[in-house]
Amino acid sequence: MLPSELLFSYQRGSQVYPRFLRREQHVWAERVLALIREHQHRRRGELQAALRALEGDSPDYRIVRGFAHLALNAAEFTLATGELEPEALRREVFTLAAQRGGYGETQAREVLEAVAPRYRLEAETLREALYADLPENHLVTALPDFNPEQLVDRYNLAQAQGLLYSALYLRLTAHRNVPGEYRRLFRHLKFHGLMYAVEGHLDDGYQIYVDGPASLFRQTRRYGLQMALFLPALLRVSRWQLEAVVQRDDREMRYRLD
Numbered sequence: 001m002l003p004s005e006l007l008f009s010y011q012r013g014s015q016v017y018p019r020f021l022r023r024e025q026h027v028w029a030e031r032v033l034a035l036i037r038e039h040q041h042r043r044r045g046e047l048q049a050a051l052r053a054l055e056g057d058s059p060d061y062r063i064v065r066g067f068a069h070l071a072l073n074a075a076e077f078t079l080a081t082g083e084l085e086p087e088a089l090r091r092e093v094f095t096l097a098a099q100r101g102g103y104g105e106t107q108a109r110e111v112l113e114a115v116a117p118r119y120r121l122e123a124e125t126l127r128e129a130l131y132a133d134l135p136e137n138h139l140v141t142a143l144p145d146f147n148p149e150q151l152v153d154r155y156n157l158a159q160a161q162g163l164l165y166s167a168l169y170l171r172l173t174a175h176r177n178v179p180g181e182y183r184r185l186f187r188h189l190k191f192h193g194l195m196y197a198v199e200g201h202l203d204d205g206y207q208i209y210v211d212g213p214a215s216l217f218r219q220t221r222r223y224g225l226q227m228a229l230f231l232p233a234l235l236r237v238s239r240w241q242l243e244a245v246v247q248r249d250d251r252e253m254r255y256r257l258d
Contacts, residue, residue, distance in 0.1 A: 002070070016246060029067050033144065066155055076140075078138065079139070081132045084132075086131060092115055096111050097111045112127055161231050166248065170242060170243065174208065174237055175239055176205060177237055185208075196208050
């Protein structure tokens with residue numbers, strides 16, 4: 001999903017709608033994924049700097065950030081030090097430095113040269129390894145396992161999910177589906193901790209009313225996040241409709257998907 005600052009929506013009367021990508025904006029998905037591929041086995045900090053440069057002064061900079069957010073969440077990062085633990089290295093180096101006393105680049109170099117052979121490293125390599133556990137120093141090791149079209153789909157789904165962050169309650173209508181789809185739907189409702197009531201039956205379909213702490217105590221964010229996480233499961237049902245009431249700037253707005 002996306003953080004609130006990367007969400008787009010618009011209102012018409014009492015209705016609110018997610019703003020999906022225009023066709024000409026899809027190109028950013030390909031550019032973001034290409035940039036991540038170019039930075040495989042390089043540091044996260046280098047990749048993030050390249051992504052900021054890609055944004056440039058484009059009015060679509062928030063879209064670029066959205067694609068990058070989703071893609072980086074699907075990538076994998078590891079420490080550049082392998083099995084060496086940077087925290088343990090720092091402890092050893094700083095302890096020796098404190099014992100020797102003094103301050104400055106010469107003293108630091110002497111300490112690094114004293115410790116480095118124990119790990120079969122060069123002094124400069126050891127210097128880099130000391131802070132390899134900082135996020136910006138992690139290496140990009142596994143790329144996101146999807147193509148630009150799939151990233152566009154994930155982005156648009158995230159926009160649809162975002163309006164549910166502030167949902168008070170919602171109603172689901174599911175009809176003319178096979179029994180297995182209904183079972184999966186109810187299983188996902190329970191998995192995400194959503195409180196619901198059901199009307200209807202297998203032949204004519206079901207009305208599912210999802211309610212809970214969001215509407216009772218206005219704890220909308222936490223419960224709304226669970227509603228948003230549930231949405232991909234709903235998309236796996238063949239025939240459905242979602243109607244929600246969401247809180248927007250102290251107003252209750254209607255939100256509908258099908």
